[in-house]
Amino acid sequence: xxxxxxxxxxxxxxxxxxxxxxxxxxxxxxxxxxxxxxxxxxxxxxxxxxxxxxxxxxxxxxxxxxxxxxxxxxxxxxxxxxxxxxxxxxxxxxxxxxxxxxxxxxxxxxxxxxxxxxxxxxxxxxxxxxxxxxxxxxxxxxxxxxxxxxxxxxxxxxxxxxxxxxxxxxxxxxxxxxxxxxxxxxxxxxxxxxxxxxxxxxxxxxxxxxxxxxxxxxxxxxxxxxxxxxxxxxxxxxxxxxxxxxxxxxxxxxxxxxxxxxxxxxxxxxxxxxxxxxxxxxxxxxxxxxxxxxxxxxxxxxxxxxxxxxxxxxxxxxxxxxxxxxxxxxxxxxxxxxxxxxxx
Numbered sequence: 194x195x196x197x198x199x200x201x202x203x204x205x206x207x208x209x210x211x212x213x214x215x216x217x218x219x220x221x222x223x224x225x226x227x228x229x230x231x232x233x234x235x236x237x238x239x240x241x242x243x244x245x246x247x248x249x250x251x252x253x254x255x256x257x258x259x260x261x262x263x264x265x266x267x268x269x270x271x272x273x274x275x276x277x278x279x280x281x282x283x284x285x286x287x288x289x290x291x292x293x294x295x296x297x298x299x300x301x302x303x304x305x306x307x308x309x310x311x312x313x314x315x316x317x318x319x320x321x322x323x324x325x326x327x328x329x330x331x332x333x334x335x336x337x338x339x340x341x342x343x344x345x346x347x348x349x350x351x352x353x354x355x356x357x358x359x360x361x362x363x364x365x366x367x368x369x370x371x372x373x374x375x376x377x378x379x380x381x382x383x384x385x386x387x388x389x390x391x392x393x394x395x396x397x398x399x400x401x402x403x404x405x406x407x408x409x410x411x412x413x414x415x416x417x418x419x420x421x422x423x424x425x426x427x428x429x430x431x432x433x434x435x436x437x438x439x440x441x442x443x444x445x446x447x448x449x450x451x452x453x454x455x456x457x458x459x460x461x462x463x464x465x466x467x468x469x470x471x472x473x474x475x476x477x478x479x480x481x482x483x484x485x486x487x488x489x490x491x492x493x494x495x496x497x498x499x500x501x502x503x504x505x506x507x508x509x510x511x512x513x514x515x516x517x518x519x520x521x522x523x524x525x526x527x528x529x530x531x532x533x534x535x536x537x
Contacts, residue, residue: 200413201261211267223344241437259339260348283423286431287442289329293347311385351417372399446495
């Protein structure tokens with residue numbers, strides 16, 4: 194069976210000021226390619242915004258080293274809320290975002306806020322840091338890249354998600370999102386996590402290796418989802434009593450090749466879509482069909498089947514993927530042309 198999910202397209206980050214955030218993440222993580230900027234009403238997301246339609250600004254940026262991008266999401270019609278308390282490792286929801294780095298040893302030279310480099314249970318070197326809003330990022334040593342850039346950090350490799358029932362969550366991510374490879378499944382206390390307590394955790398790292406299926410699969414590359422279950426305390430829900438779109442990691446978005454087939458698979462697995470645009474939905478000069486599902490703890494997973502992506506807006510150049518019949522990667526030079534649109 195062909196892969197219906199090709200990679201992580203982006204992680205949604207709720208922010209107070211999207212325009213300031215796009216420049217901040219350009220400097221911090223090299224997210225300097227602008228895919229779209231859009232202001233509109235989030236009319237399909239009322240299930241997660243208090244049953245009210247709220248206006249928002251959304252900005253999608255990428256790093257051409259490869260990996261997923263950031264969708265910066267700002268409420269325009271209400272003041273976005275920060276977490277009532279800072280999320281703790283193991284809390285339910287997206288705790289942290291894994292970023293790629295081909296040169297992790299240069300992090301301390303360029304970013305003094307990074308923690309010392311540690312080693313994971315499978316020998317992967319990484320370093321944790323917080324951004325100015327308290328969001329957690331784990332930069333991991335990962336030598337896969339699409340294009341060489343000047344920045345020592347690339348795009349999104351994956352996320353760290355707190356769960357309440359590991360067996361149920363592993364089944365969800367393996368079966369529905371095709372993350373079949375279990376890199377490690379370990380229980381204990383750990384030196385490579387951002388906590389000073391001696392709490393016991395169960396950690397399972399799921400991996401999906403790049404396959405040449407999907408127009409942007411070579412850019413998005415491999416995927417890692419680390420699931421964490423706290424065994425010594427009752428974890429809090431990171432988005433308890435807050436809206437989708439409030440400050441923090443609001444979703445992880447996967448690039449989809451066939452939304453209809455994935456919807457049938459999700460329904461058959463008793464994990465139906467909770468939101469479905471059903472047809473092409475415009476985001477500025479980009480367009481696609483998007484949907485949402487919830488993992489067993491309610492963490493939001495966005496799914497996007499891309500239909501149109503701009504290359505150079507001022508010349509009205511864009512990829513029209515609906516007219517493209519084959520489901521193979523776009524040529525490198527075509528994907529590289531996206532870098533003509535820069536964050537300014």
